[in-house]
Amino acid sequence: MRKYKKIVGIVGIFATLLSSSVIADESNSESLELANSTSGFAKIKVMANSMGGFKSILALEGVEFNVSGSRFEPEQSYKPAGEFIDVGDYNYKFSTILNTQQSRTEWLRDVRFPFIQQFSYTEVINGNFGAVFGFDTVFAAPQAPMLSTRLGAQVKQNIVSSPLALIHRAKQYSDQVQYLGTVKFNDRLQQVVSIPGWNQDIRIYIDVASKLPSKVETLEDDTVYGDAQWEIVFSHWDEVNGIKVPLELHHKLNGREINIETRSSVNLNASIDASLFLIPAELVSDFNADQFAWGVRSSQWFNRFLPFAIPFDLDQRSAATLQMVELAPKVFHAKAITHHSMIIEMDDYLIVTEAPLYEERSQVVISEIKKRWPNKPIKYLVVTHFHNDHIGGVRAYAALGATIIVGSETKDHYEAVFKAPHTVFPDALQNNPVDVKIKTVEAGHDLVLSDGIRNVRVFDVTNRHAIGTLVPFVEDENLLFVSDLYSPGFFADAIPPLFLGWSVDLLAALETSPLDIQWLVGGHGGISSYDTFVAKVQSSL
Numbered sequence: 187m188r189k190y191k192k193i194v195g196i197v198g199i200f201a202t203l204l205s206s207s208v209i210a211d212e213s214n215s216e217s218l219e220l221a222n223s224t225s226g227f228a229k230i231k232v233m234a235n236s237m238g239g240f241k242s243i244l245a246l247e248g249v250e251f252n253v254s255g256s257r258f259e260p261e262q263s264y265k266p267a268g269e270f271i272d273v274g275d276y277n278y279k280f281s282t283i284l285n286t287q288q289s290r291t292e293w294l295r296d297v298r299f300p301f302i303q304q305f306s307y308t309e310v311i312n313g314n315f316g317a318v319f320g321f322d323t324v325f326a327a328p329q330a331p332m333l334s335t336r337l338g339a340q341v342k343q344n345i346v347s348s349p350l351a352l353i354h355r356a357k358q359y360s361d362q363v364q365y366l367g368t369v370k371f372n373d374r375l376q377q378v379v380s381i382p383g384w385n386q387d388i389r390i391y392i393d394v395a396s397k398l399p400s401k402v403e404t405l406e407d408d409t410v411y412g413d414a415q416w417e418i419v420f421s422h423w424d425e426v427n428g429i430k431v432p433l434e435l436h437h438k439l440n441g442r443e444i445n446i447e448t449r450s451s452v453n454l455n456a457s458i459d460a461s462l463f464l465i466p467a468e469l470v471s472d473f474n475a476d477q478f479a480w481g482v483r484s485s486q487w488f489n490r491f492l493p494f495a496i497p498f499d500l501d502q503r504s505a506a507t508l509q510m511v512e513l514a515p516k517v518f519h520a521k522a523i524t525h526h527s528m529i530i531e532m533d534d535y536l537i538v539t540e541a542p543l544y545e546e547r548s549q550v551v552i553s554e555i556k557k558r559w560p561n562k563p564i565k566y567l568v569v570t571h572f573h574n575d576h577i578g579g580v581r582a583y584a585a586l587g588a589t590i591i592v593g594s595e596t597k598d599h600y601e602a603v604f605k606a607p608h609t610v611f612p613d614a615l616q617n618n619p620v621d622v623k624i625k626t627v628e629a630g631h632d633l634v635l636s637d638g639i640r641n642v643r644v645f646d647v648t649n650r651h652a653i654g655t656l657v658p659f660v661e662d663e664n665l666l667f668v669s670d671l672y673s674p675g676f677f678a679d680a681i682p683p684l685f686l687g688w689s690v691d692l693l694a695a696l697e698t699s700p701l702d703i704q705w706l707v708g709g710h711g712g713i714s715s716y717d718t719f720v721a722k723v724q725s726s727l
């Protein structure tokens with residue numbers, strides 16, 4: 187009876203996964219048939235034998251291959267569910283010793299969004315430590331310790347994307363490997379086997395006819411999707427050193443393609459010099475278990491942002507990273523390292539603009555607000571645009587009962603965000619579900635929030651960065667908050683091409699405005715006078 191319940195539970199999880207991915211799920215798996223055997227590890231052995239031999243695979247140590255690939259981002263498009271952003275291409279040489287958590291990845295990234303730049307750097311992982319040599323982002327140091335968040339994300343990526351590493355992992359946890367049953371994937375019958383992951387299991391789909399793994403999937407936590415299924419489909423199998431390996435891998439998140447990689451020059455008998463994994467003492471930083479857990483829980487959130495060459499792995503979850511700058515009476519810039527909010531004090535309530543990054547960032551800002559204004563509720567949250575780095579913290583404000591103000595063309599997207607289940611890592615709204623109030627600003631129009639003393643006008647600005655972009659304006663202090671269209675102080679020299687287009691659109695919109703805009707407050711960067719903004723844009727053209 188207990189066994190039956192357990193299996194029904196698993197079927198239930200699959201049914202939930204297939205029906206509840208409100209934002210996107212193009213998965214073509216059919217529902218799971220009940221398992222008729224619990225010997226999951228036996229199925230892994232059969233799979234390994236079809237790949238060239240269970241024992242031979244366990245005997246492997248040094249593995250090397252080259253990868254070329256492309257990155258796509260669905261949550262930075264012009265409109266929700268619009269055409270994906272073509273983030274860029276990459277090549278890397280990967281070397282690892284299986285089962286040791288030692289790896290070396292020599293990257294060459296061709297970034298196309300938002301910067302147009304090449305990056306060449308090396309990531310070394312050695313046990314619980316990692317380091318990056320070379321400039322991996324636009325703000326990087328020539329070499330730096332790897333934060334445990336990124337270490338977790340990379341360790342997971344290396345294992346989950348390798349059938350060989352998964353067989354080693356299954357052996358390590360052999361008593362916990364479970365057979366879940368059969369399911370159809372791409373019209374072919376699959377046996378699904380679960381092996382322990384970190385906080386969620388990893389499921390391998392074994393093709394019943396070929397006995398090769400068709401795909402692997404695991405559930406992650408994503409700021410926008412909530413519970414997000416990361417899926418890697420293996421294809422183009424080739425035999426190398428007597429063992430079959432997939433040469434093409436398609437990575438999807440909730441059914442959306444995010445990464446395609448092609449592997450070549452595979453060597454499964456590589457003798458790798460131990461010195462390749464050495465991390466100099468000055469680059470060894472303390473292992474942070476909490477950050478590591480975050481990295482493995484949300485590996486694709488981190489691994490999707492790295493290709494943008496922006497250091498999203500910086501930990502902005504602590505109060506120590508909050509800087510409150512008083513911009514004018516009762517107007518504060520709540521700054522993090524990369525993404526900021528603005529707090530506007532009204533007579534008997536507060537308005538917050540922007541809830542960027544992730545839930546924990548919002549909680550830092552919210553606790554500071556509760557300390558400073560214990561008797562004023564956050565009545566409104568104005569969200570500048572729907573891109574995932576700018577809305578990851580919206581659910582925290584929604585859970586508090588704030589009305590969320592968004593561009594009307596993006597309303598459906600936010601409704602999906604508020605409904606998305608967050609069971610992998612429950613957030614405030616998951617724990618305290620409320621009917622979320624959404625107020626919209628129509629394209630080309632504005633909305634006035636007023637307490638009878640102060641007016642805050644929220645404008646929709648037409649631009650080529652994102653549909654439904656809002657810029658809130660504090661009328662009595664002549665302050666306009668803006669994200670992405672212009673980032674005050676961001677670029678010492680000319681504004682780079684993509685960014686410049688967005689600034690030109692902002693300028694065009696503001697030039698025709700009858701309002702007396704004197705200051706621009708950045709969702710990134712600092713603040714700038716309106717005149718400096720105009721001069722900067724014009725000199726960059």
Ligand SMILES: [Zn+2]
Nearest residue numbers: 571573652670
């Ligand atoms: Zn954006």
